[in-house]
Amino acid sequence: MSLSLSTTSSSSPLLLRRTAAITDDEFREFRDFIYTKCGIWVDEKRKYLFENRFGKRLGELGLKTFSDYLRLLRHDPGREKELQQVFELVTTNETSLYRDLKQLDGFKAHILQPLLAEQRKSARPELNIWSAGCSSGEEPYTLAIMLHEELGPDIKRWNIRITGCDLSPAVVAKAKAGVYADYAFKTTPEIIKKKYFTPVPGGLKVAPHVAALTSFMTLNLNDTLAIKRIPKSHVVFCRNVIIYFDDAMKKKVVGSFYENLAPGGFLVLGHSETLHKISSAFRPKFISGAVAYQRI
């Protein structure tokens, strides 16, 4: 058999499509469904990506069309469980420890250290940090390590709560496990890696005294009531999360952050994100090349 394009193309047609097709109507219905459930907005442009990802799920469930899947999500007795699958498929779960070092250094110098100095004056120094959209825990653990580095043995006197939350239960379970592969450490200083992680099957596990400062929960940022249960924060970290929301949802979520933050508390977004056009209830503060937002 001679290997020429036309020969191969016509004799063994390779397919690009692997899953059921989603119609425009089905896509819109599904997109609206996801939006009402968790506020994540799936753009029309992502239709084929979406179709592929969820198409696989259809295959796993033995369903033929997306309409069947939507019916399941709306009416099947097991729909709550399946909704968790949807959440897992619709969110992105790739991140790393000590992500965006510059911003973390700026945070340490301009927000954290002054905050700690202020708290030290009190008889019971405390610190509450909320990591909203914590994925598999990298950010909360990074913050916990930073606190250990700042406070040293003195940390025993402190009441520190770092709350990590994410939409997907599967990913929150990973966060609780606290085990990370090599890639997660690409921007982590070697000395930190050695000091706070121990090798286990599957990667490196975070030290117990670091984990002790953290707690994880599943949370839907669309759920204002559930958010009220998060302890009042001195700092909220929400990096590269609200980019997945439309403007209305962004405003809603930032509004929740405002409610949750103690007056004068700080909101830290992703390095390239801005509150411009979303909220004027915060004052921008320059933290060495990055911007944080202080609750007015």
Place this chain on the structure above:
Amino acid sequence: MPRIPIDAVTPGMIVAADVNTPDGRLVLPAGQTVGARHLDIFRRLGVVEADVADGPAQPEPDAAAVTAQLSEAAAYTRDFFAFLDPDHPLILALFRHVAEAVALDMARGVTLPSLSERRAVNVEHLADVMPMEIAAPARLVAHETELASFPDIYFRLKEEMESPKSSMTRITALISRDVSLSAKLLRLANSPLYSFTGPVDTIERAVALIGMDQISTLALGVTAINYFKGIPPELVDMKSFWRHAVSCGLFAKLLATAAGINTVERFFVEGLLHDAGRLILYKKMPYASTDALLYARENRTPVVEAERVTFGYVHTDVSKSLLSHWRFPSGISDGINHHHDPAEAADPVQAAIIHMADLMANAMEIATGNLYVLPPFDPAAWESLGIGLDRLPDILASFGEQAAKTVNAFV
């Protein structure tokens, strides 16, 4: 066995030892012949040197060996088409072509990087020149053009082209004064871009054969490229960038010809400069650009969409500002500025050509270590070219034949 730096490796050499990435991944097994595309892969993956030797090369794999790899090659390739309509005949045809090229490479023992191969580059030492809040395209362009002015020759050429006194002699004299420009133009005149019967040895001959207007257009493209300096290598390997640019230019020429439009030069230059706006973003906002690139990889989205999410605008918004500042001919700017939204162009068919050329060039690069999902496709743009699907194999074959020589004439 000499261990030589990658820049000294040329196609045709045979590697004496396995070529690995710094991470230890095998890229090319011992005994294989290095092709131009391998050099591209090496650069993208951070390979710095290789053992080369003379000696018998491995035989090329037979058809059966390639077919055996086809399923895996297809799975690999499919990931890059995630944003595209899997049922569109053009997309399907492109997919099959690329899958076969990848299968051939796999049969040769080349290992291609997986989409999930994460290469977190450390860019902590780079800084954006201004905070995101104020980094609008016009501001970025102003910041850049304040510091570095566009090569003088371009403005003089432009003046010359617009002058009623312009003549072949004057244009030739002007170009000849710039040695590097002349050299590049001659290499282009002798590249597969043109099919002249004999070698083109002088600028006079080039101007006579190619035409005054056309050679000025080419000169414009060449001088524009020289403008872009100081782009952080952590973000982009410039050789790969220009390879993609030239490939896009070549596809633009092939598509224009297939569509019955014969002004080769303008399409080549538009293809060449279609992503120029991105270079400004990388240079001025390297930290934010890295966020965009990471977002693109993590979310399996095209880089242009990641730009939109990260910056609120895209690289063509930056090129709009830049090309307007340089007073580029509007005919050429239009195709560049609207290659992602050809329907919005003043001349949608022209922009459609660059749109398709970009898609095809990116598709070909899947087989050479491109890590990003293919950009969005506008079916109406393809329709507007009036090129039958049956012409595609010829276009792809011509590209295959001409790419290496055209790129070499340039980079």
